[in-house]
Structure formats: structure tokens, C-alpha cells
Amino acid sequence: MNWENSTLDMGRSETFRTARDLSGPARGTTSGRHERMAKSSKLSKDDWLYRLRHSLSHIMAQAVLEIRPGARLGFGPPVENGFYYDFLLDEPVSDAEFLDLEQRMRRIIAENQKFERALRPVAESLCFLEDRRQPLKVEYAQDLARRGESSLSFYRNGPFEDMCEGPHLESTGEVPENCFRLDSVAGAYWRGSEKNAMLSRIYGLAFPSAADLQRFLERRDLAKERDHRKLGQLLGIFTFDDDVGRGLPLWLPNGTTVRDELEALAREVEFRGGYQRVTTPHITKGGLYRLSGHLSHYKDSMFPPMHISDEDEDEDYYLKPMNCPHHHKIYASRPRSYRELPLRLAEFGVVYRYERSGQCAGLLRVRGMCQNDSHIYLANEQVKEEVKRVLELHRVYYEMFRLKDYWIRLSLRAPDSEKYVGQADLWELSEKVVREVLQELAIPFVEELGEAAFYGPKIDFQMQTLLGREETAATTQLDFVMAERFGLEFTDRDGQKRRPYIIHRAPLGTHERFLSYLLEHLNGAFPTWLAPVHxxxxxxxxxxxxxxxxxxxxxxxxxxxxxxxxxxxxxxxxxxxxxxxxxxxxxxxxxxxxxxxxxxxxxxxxxxxxxxxxxxxxxxxxxxxxxxxxxxxxxxxxxxxx
RNA sequence: GCUGCUGUAGCUCAGUGGUAGAGCGCGUCCUUGGUAAGGACGAGGUCAUGGGUUCAACCCCCAUCAGCAGCUCCA
Structure with a gap:
């Protein structure tokens, strides 16, 4: 690709997509983000399927109250593929009880209970909910009252009554035979905050007909065969070992071959793009991370320090969670001229992050990973053009592999949050620059507050995995903070010292995550050049x-x-x-x-x-x-x- | 980290309060073959780890480690 003459006409490209374009492969459940996406693009409240799923969640709650009379109700909405209901329980429900619950649900359906709506004034609603000993509902009702609601909506069917916006079916008898199934029970925090109580969430699947449910189950089973963990084992790509540690993959010969080929590709692409390769150590003294701000802003994600204490030295060393500070030090290793900019330092840098124990998942979330990393140092007026080149780089890979299940997120800071460093006006400027680049290239994107890096805004490529999870596959970040912190400068044309801007970018993200994505996307069938065996x-x-x-x-x-x-x-x-x-x-x-x-x-x-x-x-x-x-x-x- | 479930041969899984089984894979032999499973025999397990209950634990209880689903997190 000729970088100088590249037309950067990504607006006409099929490569870049929005959240709406995601077709959504078979998914059993949805994460919070997916719920947001589903809400914006899927069923409306008037849909019969929406009402069916919502009604089934009430029917399930009624059944759960039969076997756990002391259950406190949380929320019970319809979701993609079905519904759930959250309960605060004295005794946990296990999936062994699903059969019993399903039978009770079928009985309730057979009873053909009418769904009836009632509006109650707030005061009466609160009394009613307190009478029924539903503290979670009371809390929510109080919230609604604070927001200015004067009366609240309730739905009753048979003996079950719940504060609920609706709408529902006419009666339980409308539920088609065998169109639902209880799927799983999992924990979920009340109102989504881990500061709150953990509730038991029971997920159910529900479709317009028994045949649709069967089709979904078959599709989901098929999808499981494409899971990168399964393919990784079948194809001898990677393995985990308890003695090595959670989130620390061992790359087998076949997997290493694929990594090597990917690296060779990236080396060539980046060489043509004017990148220079560097190499930096895996451990580093704490001082560097105090300077960068990682110890004050990123410490929770870092492994605890290795403390060295002897007559020569008294020092904390850390496994590096990012490569940027090291690259900044390489930049600072000698005086720089404007003639050198943009200076592009690239490394397949191995970093370690302390993911909380429940977060690791195959190659998708690991504690040790290899980034396709680079930091680009450049003058203000070069920023836009360089961000465009970086996005062009993404296009090379994404078009080549025909990756489509992703959307582009402009990750901004939450203005009132403490977790960001740097001055507000510089933030606004950087966010404006990145937004303008995306707009000029006519790349569809979604803005989200609070997703920025602590030192600057990001353009994230959010991928959707086979089983419905969402992770960042690639990221480009604009950084106006670190050059200041590290005292980086260059001598400009006029002899003045100036601060460079920094772009952090990783179009392939990490080897681990990218390969998990690729394995699932290709169903393990690599092209000849990339395959472990030609x-x-x-x-x-x-x-x-x-x-x-x-x-x-x-x-x-x-x-x-x-x-x-x-x-x-x-x-x-x-x-x-x-x-x-x-x-x-x-x-x-x-x-x-x-x-x-x-x-x-x-x-x-x-x-x-x-x-x-x-x-x-x-x-x-x-x-x-x-x-x-x-x-x-x-x-x-x-x-x-x- | 939290909730629930799970951990038996390399893999997928069955099983019982009296120290274990299948299929595939692996090895050897027979077969010497043309595009999705030829046959025979054989080797393989401290039943995740550490405690406890019991005359006796793979099975029951507790803890730990790990995996799965979800929640939260992913700065």
C-alpha cells in the first residue's frame, strides 16, 4: 500500500461498521453493553414477542415465589433471546430445580390467568409494596417518585402482582406450547452496582414457537463448536496449566507458528508504514510508573511489586502493564528534531495485568499478553493525518481477514470523574481532534463517556465474540499528557523546543485476543500462509x-x-x-x-x-x-x- | 471480586460409601490400501489439591486451586 498517496476513502469502504450492523450470532445471554445495544436496535415494547418474554418473566417469578415464598423481587425484563428475573433469596435456586419451576410455569399458563394493569398513587404503591415485603421494589418506587412520577403501574395475573411498566399478553394462556426454557442461574448485582447486594438472576429462553426455540438451541450448540477455546485445543494452538497460573497461556507449536506469521505480517505492514522496531524489558522500577501515573491510576490492574532489598538496592520492581513509558524513555534517549517526526516506535511488547480472578476467559482475557504496540511522537499539525494513517492500518487487517462483527467506539472521559489526568481544555481539544478525524473519514462510530484511557481519548474497535461478549480488539489513543510528564520535546524549525503529541496504537490489539477472534471468525480454518501446517x-x-x-x-x-x-x-x-x-x-x-x-x-x-x-x-x-x-x-x- | 454450577485416562463423558468404566486418541501386530473411521491385542487414572467425618471416601462435609455461565470490572 502506498501510504503517501492513499486516498483514505474509508467512508465508501464496507470495512467500518456501526453497532447496528452487528448481525448478532447465537447468544445465550447478554452483557450490560449488549442490553444497551439491544434496546436501541431490537424489539419495541409493542412487539408481541416482547410482551411474551416479559409475561414469561412474571410467570417465572410467580413459580419461584411458590418454592421460595420469602423471595424478594428485583427486576425482570425481557432481553434478547428471552427474559430474566432477579431475586434476593434466602436459599439459592439451582438449575436442578428448573424442571420443577418449568412445570409450575406450564400450570400457570394452563390456568390462563388474565394480565390486569392498575395505576396506584405513589403513597398507596409504597404501602402495598411494603405490605408485600418487597424492599427492592420499594426502593425503586421511591426513586420513581423522586423523579416526579405521581402514580405507578402494576400488573396482576392470578395471585402474582408486580410493580411493572408492562406491557404484557392478554393472559398467560397466550403463551405458545414449549416456546420457553429456563436456561441458567447466575449472580447479578442489584441495579448493576457491585456495592449492592448480589441477587440470583434466573435466565429463560423464549421464542415465538417451539420450533424457534429448538432452532436457537441448535444454533447455540453449533456456535459452541466454534469457541476459540475448543478450537485452540483441537488445533493445538494453546493450553493452560494450573501450575503456571490463571490467565497465563502456554502457546503450543502450532499456535506459535500462527503468532509468528501474524507478526511477520505486521512487521512488513509497519515497515512500509515507516515504523521502527524497539525492544524493552518486562520489569521496571516503580519510579517509572510513578512518573507515568500508572501507580496512581492503574495500580489495581498491576501485579504487586517485587521488592529488592539488599546493601546495594532498595527498590520495588513491577511487571510492566503497558509499554508506553519505556517507549517514551527511548524517545527521550537523545535530543529530537522536528525532522524525525512522526517518530514511530513499534514493539510486540509483552505486558502483564492483574485481572480479577473471575475475569479471565480463554485467550480473550488473560494476565500476560503480547501487544502489537506502537507509540508515535509527532507535532500538533501532524496529528490528524497520522490518526488517519493509523486507521488505514486497521483497514488493511480488517479487510484482509474480513472481520465484521465489531463497532467503533469513540471513548471519551467522564468530565466529573477523578480517574483522568491532564487539563480539561486539553482533553476537550484532543477529543475534538479525534472526533473530527472520524467524521472526516465518514467512519460510523458511537461516543461513550467514561471509556477513555486515563491520559487521553481512544478510538476502540469493539468486537463481539461468538458467545456474545464484547471486548476491545484494537485501540488508538491520543495522548497529550505523557509528553509533559516525561519532559519530552523536539527542536522545531524555528529552533524552539516543543512538546510532541503521542499516539498509542495497537491495530491487532494483543496476539491473544486477536487470535481468539480470528479462530472463531475463521472457524479454525486458516489460509495456507497462516496455517500451522501448509x-x-x-x-x-x-x-x-x-x-x-x-x-x-x-x-x-x-x-x-x-x-x-x-x-x-x-x-x-x-x-x-x-x-x-x-x-x-x-x-x-x-x-x-x-x-x-x-x-x-x-x-x-x-x-x-x-x-x-x-x-x-x-x-x-x-x-x-x-x-x-x-x-x-x-x-x-x-x-x-x- | 461476587452468585451458581463443574473438576474421574491425552480428549468427550458414564459410575458407586467397600480403592474404577466406555468411546475416541495413543502403542504393537495383522491388513498394503485412491479421498470423512479395516481388524486384533495392549499401555494409560493418588478419581483437581489439602483437611475432616467414617471400620472404610472418587462418592458425604470444609477449605484451596482451576474451569464454565452470568454480574461487576476492563481507567
């Missing part, structure tokens, strides 16, 4: 082992990751084994091939399609696939010679 050779029988071994030796000489299946098995079995492991290219060789100097080439992405090709030609095609990083895992991508 080609596996399957001799039809032992008689052709010699021929097969010669081909393999030649491919290995050519630096192909070529394997030979020497197993004493029938060809059927060997094909099954290779296909199960999603190996992109199989060369089947037997007598006919040995005579003709050919291979029977079977490609994973094209099903059973295969071709007899002279070995020399096959090798040439493989070279083309590798050198051009052809995405031959996508069936519509043309492969030369095929």
Missing part, C-alpha cells in the same frame, strides 16, 4: 512412503511446513484426520502419482474438490499462496492454477 502428504500405502518422503523433503527445503502421514491406516482415515484438523492442503500420493510425478491435491476450503497436479506446479502454487498471503480459506478467493 500441506500434509498422505501416501495411499506404505509402498509410496518413499515418494511421499521425497516430496516432503523438497517442500521442507523450500521452508514449507509440510507433514507426512506415515500412519498405518487406510486413506479414508488419514483424510478424516487431516480434515478434522482443518489442514488447508492435502497431497494424496499413490502409484499413479509416483509414475507421473504428480500429487492429488485436496483443499480444505473447497470440500471434496481435488485436482491432479504435477508436483513442481503444486509447489509453485503453494509459493504463490504463501508469498501473496492469499486468503485461500475463503472459497470465493481465486487460487492461481486452480
Amino acid at each position: 500441506v500434509r502428504i498422505l501416501p495411499v500405502s506404505e509402498k509410496f512412503l518413499g515418494y511421499a518422503a521425497r516430496l516432503r523433503a523438497e517442500l521442507v527445503q523450500d521452508l514449507f511446513r509440510a507433514e507426512l502421514d506415515e500412519g498405518n491406516e487406510r486413506l479414508n482415515k488419514k483424510v478424516l484426520e487431516a480434515v478434522t484438523h482443518k489442514i488447508p492442503n492435502l497431497f494424496v500420493v499413490g502409484g499413479r502419482d509416483q509414475e507421473g510425478g504428480t500429487v492429488s491435491w485436496r483443499r480444505y476450503c473447497r470440500g471434496n474438490e481435488q485436482k491432479v497436479v504435477r508436483f513442481e506446479d503444486a509447489r509453485g502454487i503453494l509459493r504463490t499462496l504463501r508469498a501473496g498471503r492469499v486468503m485461500d480459506n475463503f472459497p470465493d478467493v481465486a487460487v492461481p492454477g486452480w
